[in-house]
Amino acid sequence: MTATDPFPSTPLLFGVYPGGVTGDDTGGLAGGAPDDPARVEEALDALQGHPDRPFLVRAYTAFDDSTVLGAPHATATPADAARYAVGARTLDLVAQYRSASGDIDGYCAWLRELVEQYGAVTTTLQVTEEPDATGNPTLDGHYPRVREAIVRGVAVVKEQARALGHTHLRVGFNTTPLFGPAASFMDELTALGGKKFIADLDYIGLDFFPDVFRPIAEAELAAAVEGLLRHHRETVLTSAGLGHLPLHITEHGWPTGPDRSPERQAEVVATVVKTLAAHADELLLSGYTHFALRDADSSGPTLFHRFGLTTDDYEPKPAFDVLRCLITQLGG
Numbered sequence: 001m002t003a004t005d006p007f008p009s010t011p012l013l014f015g016v017y018p019g020g021v022t023g024d025d026t027g028g029l030a031g032g033a034p035d036d037p038a039r040v041e042e043a044l045d046a047l048q049g050h051p052d053r054p055f056l057v058r059a060y061t062a063f064d065d066s067t068v069l070g071a072p073h074a075t076a077t078p079a080d081a082a083r084y085a086v087g088a089r090t091l092d093l094v095a096q097y098r099s100a101s102g103d104i105d106g107y108c109a110w111l112r113e114l115v116e117q118y119g120a121v122t123t124t125l126q127v128t129e130e131p132d133a134t135g136n137p138t139l140d141g142h143y144p145r146v147r148e149a150i151v152r153g154v155a156v157v158k159e160q161a162r163a164l165g166h167t168h169l170r171v172g173f174n175t176t177p178l179f180g181p182a183a184s185f186m187d188e189l190t191a192l193g194g195k196k197f198i199a200d201l202d203y204i205g206l207d208f209f210p211d212v213f214r215p216i217a218e219a220e221l222a223a224a225v226e227g228l229l230r231h232h233r234e235t236v237l238t239s240a241g242l243g244h245l246p247l248h249i250t251e252h253g254w255p256t257g258p259d260r261s262p263e264r265q266a267e268v269v270a271t272v273v274k275t276l277a278a279h280a281d282e283l284l285l286s287g288y289t290h291f292a293l294r295d296a297d298s299s300g301p302t303l304f305h306r307f308g309l310t311t312d313d314y315e316p317k318p319a320f321d322v323l324r325c326l327i328t329q330l331g332g
Helices: 037-048 104-121 146-163 180-200 218-239 262-278 318-330
Strands: 013-017 055-064 089-098 122-127 170-175 203-207 247-252 285-291
Touching: 013 037, 013 318, 037 055, 037 318, 055 104, 055 285, 089 104, 089 146, 104 122, 104 146, 122 146, 146 170, 146 180, 170 180, 170 247, 180 218, 203 218, 218 247, 218 262, 262 285, 262 318
Parallel strands: 013 055, 013 285, 055 089, 089 122, 122 170, 170 203, 203 247, 247 285
Antiparallel strands: none
């Protein structure tokens, strides 16, 4: 991408999490009114812009010690996510690991069943969710043997996808930004998994929320985003032998609320996506998934209730149209 060419050489793959439930920082869930599938489909159509444009629908499901194998596995949120996977719209399926007993064998068996059930309509299958984050039971780093779950889980997904002929299915895992001693998480993973683990991976995901939990001056946001992405690519991934893999922003959002205007949300979305596009070729950035489509509860008491591009009754905020236009421009 150059000053005369405003587009990355390959269109970015965009997506959105369309559910109405958000995990908070205490291990709980911020929720509200049930999802309205008809309104969700209407909003997805609008964001996608064209039915032939590839677009991801992010959905979460989890394995824990109560999971029953041998039966269909419902997505936790949004419910019945496969209904939204039509045409060029496919699932970005997050397979969470929440086994307090460290049941890796059970998790791997469950992953095989997920690939069998959802593989035909899934483009990206993410093994675990934020496994580097500890101390919060809604995130997978809280649970024992999570590194082993990633290494063995990636291998199982790759093997099952090949066996079933799902050559389109890409497997990866994600983290939050990793700085200082936390950056060793990637090195530990590749040391555990070795060359086969690296070879089985198709992409790496990154959840990041600049200016949400730690304020960043408006004039400094673009530079901060670029710096974070560059650090993740050039330091964290390269050190671990993963520098050749595409990096997909698997969660990004900015909540509205008191002292958080909808107009500023739109500005943040525009800045982050444009910065991503400007450095996509150089830093091998493959896509962007927004968190979330709608507020969990627009009158809710915490910022976790109001991450949506729309209110909880699907009324678009300014950021909705900003992202829609960026998808049209940058998503091919």
